Amino acid sequence: MKEVCFVLILIGILKGINCQIFSLGCPTGWVLNENECYKFVEDDKVYEEADAACWSMGARLLSVDSFQEHEFISNYLTASKLMRQTYYYTSGYYFLGRLFWEAENRYHDGADFWIGEKTPPKEEIMYRVVYTYAGSGSGYRWANISSSIMASYICEIPRSQTQDLEIMDRDFDYGIGETDARNLIRGPTIVEQPESIIVFEGVETVDIECSASGNPYPMYSWYRGTNLNDSALVTSATDNRYTLTGGKFTIEGPDGSKDLSSYHCKAENSIGSVLSNEAKILFGYLGYISNVEPEPTYARVFKGTKIDCETPSYSPRVTYQWFKNAAINIFVQPGNDNMFVSFSGTLYVSEVQPTDSPKRYFCLITLVGTDDIKLGKANTLVRSNKGILLLLLDDTSSSLQTWTHISQPTCFPSDS
Incomplete structure (x- = not known):
């Protein structure tokens, strides 16, 4: 009989030691108060996201049980938070004049700690209870906000349950006694x-x-x-x-x-x-453009026209640029109200101006990579045509193709 008693006592001692091993403190990033561990999270979320984030850590949003717990929360936030405009979600909601702590499935039955020491009015609207700064001397107190407001939040878990959090935080170096990760x-x-x-x-x-x-x-x-x-x-x-x-x-x-x-x-x-x-x-490759000077493009003043770019064979992809007057290289820039380069390389002119002619227009074709694969460093391959001369006609013949004004174009259909 004595042996049986001794075994039971020993088991009791070992069980107590086991509890102490996992209950000496809180995991890194958590704060201990009484028998609870708290995590103050500055990552703003709506209420449902904040609640899910605490759940994912094995914890719940804060429920306030006593004046001592409220005082701890208020003092901690006052001492550690320089920015005073932040809300901190709890698990509480306020509805029809009563405060309910969802994490503990109970109504609040102790002292109230509302901002301004005023109980909110009785309304048929559900509000979420948060901690917010009430001013110098008052610290942080309760307030009501909509659950859709982005706010920080406070998670809470009993200290006796934190062993699971400690296990989740362990890396490959846990328990080896080495303080320098490089070793x-x-x-x-x-x-x-x-x-x-x-x-x-x-x-x-x-x-x-x-x-x-x-x-x-x-x-x-x-x-x-x-x-x-x-x-x-x-x-x-x-x-x-x-x-x-x-x-x-x-x-x-x-x-x-x-x-x-x-x-x-x-x-x-x-x-x-x-x-x-x-x-x-x-x-990749980019073929050559013919050295033969291309035929001029004829257009009527104040009418639309286009100048095609002779595109050689290529792989995988090319981009196009146009400039006029080789001596000074005036490039056609994106957002130009009067000129637009299509994806296929064609230069469209919305309204040909007298100053646009007689000038030569040069097409630059540059080999580029794809969205997934880059072009190698220093691998720049560019081809240019001989320059296409734009000339004005007084001829009003309907056989000359024109386009109406293009206002702030952002894309254009292919020529096919």
Whole structure:
């Protein structure tokens, strides 16, 4: 019988120790008062979002049970918050003259702490109860606001339940006793993914790069191929045009027939290895424009006209610019009331002015990347036509195509 009693006493002691282990304080970022932990969150949200945010942490919005708790909240906000205009949501709502704490599913039955020490009027409108600054000497007190107002909020959780919060906050270094994160032994992690790039033949070099952290410091290698199982290791021994410096992979004299492919970076140390995202090296091109001087464009004064840009073959995408008078390069700027460049490169003139002629108009075509893949550094390829002369006609023949005034255009249909 004595042995049984001893076992029960021992279990009781161990159970008490276990409770103390998880109840000595609050997790980082939480404030202890009595047996409750509080988190004062400055990220403004509407009421429903604030309530959900507290729920996601295993807590609830604040419910005030006593004068001591109210005093703690007011004093903490007064001492720590320099900006006094902020609202802080609680779980309370005020309806028909009564305050209800939703987090505890009960009506308030203690002292009131309304701003101005005045109980709000009895209304058939539900308001949310917040803490707000009541002025010097009064600290923070209650007020009513709409649940749609963006405000900060206060989460609350019993101290005995905070062990789950502590577990969620643990990182890979928990419990190892090392205070300097740089000394932690850990496998590599990619911190900078390689990016796909578009180049064109004739450029001197192209490079893609990845970066990884880890301890020991990781070593890098590069693989070519879309299917990881069939990827081939690329080194300077594979091709003397290849250079690997840390996580940077450089190709001298890129060649579309050899280098057009997908690449992956691998970072590895004694703990493990990690593979980067796929990065593609693609090859773009921009054909040549004819050296033959184009025919003039004829237009009537104060009538609309267009000047077409001879676009060569290209990949993946081009942009267009127009300028007139090669000597001074007067560019057609976006927002010009009288001239507009369409997506297909055509220059539209809303009303031809006498000063627009006789002048030559030059079309510049620039090779650019796509929304997802950038053009390589220093890879600028531009073509220009020989200049199209705009001449005025007195002829009123209906065979000459014209357009009505274009007022502040932002887009234009294709020519097809």
